[in-house]
Amino acid sequence: MAVTAREKTVREGQPGKRAAILTAARELFLRDGFERTSMDAVAAQAKVSKRTVYDYYGDKERLRVEVIDDAGESLLRSLKRALAKHLSDEAPISTADVLEQALLAFSLEIGTTIIGSTDYATVFALSGKQRAEQPELMSRQLSTAPEDAVAERLAHFHEVGILDAPDARTAADHFSALTLLLAYNNQPDPAGVDPADVRRTMTAGVHAFMRAYARRS
Numbered sequence: 001m002a003v004t005a006r007e008k009t010v011r012e013g014q015p016g017k018r019a020a021i022l023t024a025a026r027e028l029f030l031r032d033g034f035e036r037t038s039m040d041a042v043a044a045q046a047k048v049s050k051r052t053v054y055d056y057y058g059d060k061e062r063l064r065v066e067v068i069d070d071a072g073e074s075l076l077r078s079l080k081r082a083l084a085k086h087l088s089d090e091a092p093i094s095t096a097d098v099l100e101q102a103l104l105a106f107s108l109e110i111g112t113t114i115i116g117s118t119d120y121a122t123v124f125a126l127s128g129k130q131r132a133e134q135p136e137l138m139s140r141q142l143s144t145a146p147e148d149a150v151a152e153r154l155a156h157f158h159e160v161g162i163l164d165a166p167d168a169r170t171a172a173d174h175f176s177a178l179t180l181l182l183a184y185n186n187q188p189d190p191a192g193v194d195p196a197d198v199r200r201t202m203t204a205g206v207h208a209f210m211r212a213y214a215r216r217s
Helices: 015-032 039-046 050-057 060-086 096-114 118-127 145-159 168-178 180-186 195-213
Strands: none
Touching: 015 039, 015 050, 015 060, 015 118, 039 050, 039 060, 050 060, 060 096, 060 118, 060 145, 096 180, 096 195, 145 168, 168 180, 168 195, 180 195
16 A cells, blocks of 8 residues: 555654754745745755655655644743733632733733744744644644633633633633634734734733623622
8 A cells, every 4th residue: 555745654863953944944934935945945944955854754744734833832831831920820819800900911921922923923824724624734732722721720710709601611712712813813914913902902802701701799
């Protein structure tokens, strides 16, 4: 039976070379576009042979997935740091008003660190058009993990009586749609992000979320 390029075994290789190839591929995919970037160009930019690129990553589609996933891991780390900073169990949050301010601080932090970042640009530039047809191109780290992390925090605030969010995962989807995703849709070009507009979007989104989910006595 024939073996496709995607099924071929790739080798781990040297971490330094793998990182150089990923960095080169990301830069070229963003600058020149995925379709116009050749594996020869990636190899030249990374200062390795084309055979090394194929040995390490198999084919260009697999390389794209790895670039997206690498950027997604970085974004997820940023999001989890912001959650721990603003919405941990130890945070002094005991009322809906205080929670709204904490959610806003969290949203503004991820808005300033994620929207406009090269990681965010990478994920959406390389996976945006293909997500519906090829969901495997979306970062494994960004497919469900961000909403799962936010949902865990919202479940905590439901348990302590501040939110009315028995389905925390759906609440997290709503929160993301009202904040980060809306901010991105309003400003899809990372090079032209307006921080004031991001703040307005996040502020309105958090307020709308709390109007929907704050527990009423």
